[in-house]
Amino acid sequence: MADLAFADHQHRLSFGELASRAATSVRTASRMFPAETGLTFKTWRQRARIVWAIDRLARGDAIARVSADAGFANGAAFSSAFRQVTGMAPTEFLGR
Numbered sequence: 233m234a235d236l237a238f239a240d241h242q243h244r245l246s247f248g249e250l251a252s253r254a255a256t257s258v259r260t261a262s263r264m265f266p267a268e269t270g271l272t273f274k275t276w277r278q279r280a281r282i283v284w285a286i287d288r289l290a291r292g293d294a295i296a297r298v299s300a301d302a303g304f305a306n307g308a309a310f311s312s313a314f315r316q317v318t319g320m321a322p323t324e325f326l327g328r
């Protein structure tokens with residue numbers, strides 16, 4: 233399920249859809265995901281999206297493009313999520 237969610241970097245598939253594609257029930261996935269990752273699915277997914285974005289930024293992609301490709305509603309939402317996960321703004325990350 234984690235592999236499926238990581239591949240869905242635009243956050244289009246719901247938890248139920250991901251569970252179904254992983255051939256499990258929502259109830260089982262809800263119980264097993266935190267047990268296996270130590271995080272709720274929502275927290276894990278946000279971090280996974282930012283990890284994906286970090287890779288793209290490190291390759292030289294523009295912040296606005298990465299934000300859109302990652303499925304964030306706007307640059308401010310991306311910047312806020314990025315800061316929650318990394319402790320810095322995307323521009324600060326690029327400056328390092």
